[in-house]
Amino acid sequence: MVSTYLSYDLVSRDLQASLKRVSKQTDVSREADYYKANIAKVTSVDDFLNNTRLYNYAMKAYGLSDMAYAKAFMRKVLESDLSDTNSFANKLTDSRYRDFARAFNFSSDEKTAQSSTQIDAMLGLYNSTMVSEGDAVTTETNYFNAMMGEIGNVDDLLNNDRLRSYLFTSYGISENYYSRTLLRGVLSSDTSDPASYINQTLGPQRTTLNTQLTDAQTRLDATTDATARAKIETEITGYEAKLATLQNYFDMADAFQFKADGTVPAGGAQTSAQKATINDLYLSKQERVSTATALNDANYFKQKMATVDNVTDIIGDTRLYKFIKTAYGLTGITVVTSTIEQILTSDLTDPNSYANRFGKSNPAYLQLAKDFNFKTDGTVTAGSAQTTTQQDSTVNRYYSTYNDAQDAADEKAATAYQKAIGNIKTVSDFMNNKDVYTFALKAVGIDPSEVSVNTMKRALTSDLNDSKSYIYTLKDDRFVQLAKSFNFDTKGNVKAPLTAQPQGTITSIGSEYTIKMTRFLTDTAKDKAKTDAAAEVKYYSTKMMTMQSPSEFINDSRLVKVLLTAYDIDPSSVSKDFLKQVFSSDLNDPKSFVNTQKNTAWAEILGTFNFDTKGKLAERPATGIQSQGKVLETEHKYTRQTLEEEQGESNNGVRLALYFERMSHSITSAYDILGDTALLEFFRVTYQLPENFSNLDVDKQAALVKKYMKLEDLKDPSKVAKMVNKFTVMYDVQNSDASSSALSILTGNGNTVGISADLLYSLSQNR
Known part of the structure; x- marks a missing residue:
């Protein structure tokens, strides 16, 4: 009989060749082809659970075949929000359920007019556009004055x-x-x-x-x-x-x-007066108050105040009157011309004067009165209405308040936009909602009054991946920018946002990265690592939602580290040139660079990105509730499970060795080993512990696991290999009986009795 060590070595020496052989078997390839052909048709959890072949294929791939009967339980797993630490899948101690949920997008990538990132971007774009418009007014005014x-x-x-x-x-x-x-x-x-x-x-x-x-x-x-x-x-x-x-x-x-x-x-x-006339006209035609407007109004104020000799000169001049009201924040509807006149003619030495009587509750009244020198009859010597200091006070106040009303209006518009955008389900909804439509068009610099409804509708329903679609015939980047800011399909309905990676994948990678970075740490060190990981995950999530090309990812070492760590790849071992070759590969070409790598994770990684071979952001072939990368990952896992099962038919020890080697990447504590019967059997055999080892108190078992197995060694593939080699030798010595209890867990062929989802959940909480 061939030893377990030799049998394992024959399989693992060239594991990729072994897996390739299994993948070509008729039954395996047939199921894989069916899965790839039909998973794209699944749009809901019900569709998935009701398709027995798809469901069983995926369950086997993730090592959950023995739980295939518990569909109610698995529904809760699939519908879990993995970004919520208290969600059903995240609270289960068995990581297989979490991995299974991560493979699908049932709880994420919801169809929406705009994602939270897109909304934030739209708000930021609106603000920057408004600032740019104001700057442009100033620039054009200065240009006109200089060039004339x-x-x-x-x-x-x-x-x-x-x-x-x-x-x-x-x-x-x-x-x-x-x-x-x-x-x-x-x-x-x-x-x-x-x-x-x-x-x-x-x-x-x-x-x-x-x-x-x-x-x-x-x-x-x-x-x-x-x-x-x-x-x-x-x-x-x-x-x-x-x-x-x-x-x-x-x-x-x-x-x-x-x-x-x-x-x-x-x-x-032109004379200076003629130039000022046109400046005034131009600025008055602007929808928004700009710096140029403020400067122009201030100059007008200074010029006029030099000749004012009666308070009626201010009350009767619309621009002067508005300037003063704005400067002192007296823009409320209760402030009328008589109010301003009484303030300006107040005698501040008289406690019963208008400014003194109402100044306690309205400090601006007193300040306005102090900044002007009108007599109680409203007269003043021409040129003496204000001193230089008083005039500076008024002008500076105006500079700090001239756009307050505008800013308040912008804030109100942004709030209304945020409230309304969630109700937009179609292009028609977008067109008919004034709060959303006007805000969005202004954000990209389009005047809503200058574009027809038909033009806008055709632009928003254009295929952005088709260079011949209607939107590109407009030759206007503003329309393209607007269309990219929303998630409408060619029929005018909302769809999932097109981002560098699907939201579900981003969440999954962030979660896996956090697990890897906190692995085996305890107490303060673990808390710090978790905090640091959270910052990197947030950075990753934010960047991936706005990324437009592979080069952006490749040149950002922080992003690369998060992704590769999540996939158990050492970032320091990967060069930029290698990544460039990965991203330029065609997943559909068996001979492409990524498909010829021994580590199939590279194909899985590429499949999670929505970039084409030219580096442009584009939708991957439709794969329903799984990204192309997750479909590949599921196929690879299914093949690996099949390989392990086949090896178990002739030698249970080989199957246990392969299982441990695969699961070693996901072990984070001694309790992960104790909670998995197969891993526990591997540990017990490797370190020659008696079968009644499991009768000990669970904490004592955990202490022994830590004593015999240095868990940190699981990060090192060479040390994992030594553990496996030791197991294969000890297995032949101690476990020649083919009916290992661990095998029944792996095959699901033991005397396990079906239990309810509720009981499963309760049991899963106990270590």
Whole structure:
């Protein structure tokens, strides 16, 4: 009879060849093909449990064949949230159940319009876009002011896209519909000259419109019929709108000094006052208050305050009045013009003055009164309304408060977005929810009023992996960025987020990494290791949700360490070049680099990533509730289980040796050995302990395990090999009887009686 040592050596010497031989067996390959072909069709736990072949295949792969009957129990395992330490699978001491749950995505990767990471990214993008828009306003204003001193003629202005855009925004002119001839003539006109282009071209139109308006108003006054009056009022509105448009052109002409031939006079194209006029118009057209707006308002305030001689000058000037209210935070609806007037005319030496009486509950009232020098009758000597110190106080207050209302509105919009996004299940939901739609479009820099519903719907339902899809015909990266921020399929329904790795896999890797990093540690050392691991897992989870290419992963040593440690691979033994070859491999090509590695874990790892061979983020072939990597892992585990079973048919010791070698990677404490009958038998035989060893108190058993087996040695493959070799020798000496009790645990062919899920769970809690 061949010894256990020799039999084991024949199998393990070239384990990959042994596994390959088993995988080619008809029954094994047939079941593997069925599993790969049908697992993608599974969409729920019920589908999985009801497909006997798929269910039994997976149960065997994870060493749980003897539990196949306990479907109610396994349902609880599969539905466990592995990110919750108190979930059913995580509370079971037998790690096989946790591993089984990790192989599937039943409790994760839920279909959602946006993942939490995507929501956070959208909020951050909105904030950065708003800041960028404000910066852009400042930049464009500075550019306009600087360049207007450089141009030599009106054509220089119209030929410069940025200057022209600034001008058009200021006067509400469409970039798509304008006459260059008309604009050139208007800009070169002197409105005081009856013979100028503008008076000769637009003057007659204005005269005609004014005549029509006067006539319409006369008819309105003479008409009592309601229907007729409504018609005339609409007519009047039309005339007024056309006159306003014409007036814009006259105002534009007055904002420049170009000669009739379009050239710039000696004094320049604009005076400082003309330039300020256009700046004011441009800034007033902006939806958001920018730094440029604040600076412009402050300059206006300073200029006007130099001539103010009565409080009515402030109350009657909308900009001054608003500036002061904003600076002192007096923007509530209860603060009206009379309030500001009474504060500014308060005598601070009089305890009964308005500012003193209400200043105790409203400190801003007192500060406002202190920063101005109006007499109680509202008068002040021109130029003396404020000292330099007082004016600085007011201006600085404005700088610190001018965008408070805007910030509050942004915060309110973000809160509304976060509340509403969870209810978005389709593109139609997205389009119809104003809080979500407006916020998202603004975040990527798209004005909701400038894009049609049809365009947006077609863009969001485009196939981002198809370069010919509709979204790419728009030639606008903003739409692509928006589509990538959401998880809509081509039918407009939500789907699971496309990330570098599925959320379930990320959770699984994080959990396994933590186990590996805290393995065999105790007390303070274990607590510190757990804290450190938690930080790395959080880093890994965050990065993987936003990663766009394999190079990002390969060049981040922290990410590499977490992943490889979770797969029992020493990160220091793997080079970047090796990883590059792995990620450039084609899993469907048997001859590709990753498929020719002895360690099948590399194929499993690659299969968990959603990168194509070109390094682009793309969905892997549909595999249902398992990633392609987990499908491969299940296949490999099934083959390994089959190999062990076959070896057990001729030599139970070989099966136990193979089992221990495989399970040694997951042992974290002496109790893992005591809780697994097969591992316990391996230990007992290896260290020549009597069969009644199991009758001892469990803590005493654990103490003996630690005494005889240095658990830290399980991290070293060479030391594990020595343990196995010792076992194979001792097995032949001590356990020649083929009916080992451990074998019955491995095969499930002993006298085990079926028990309920509840009892199973109760028993699993006891060590």
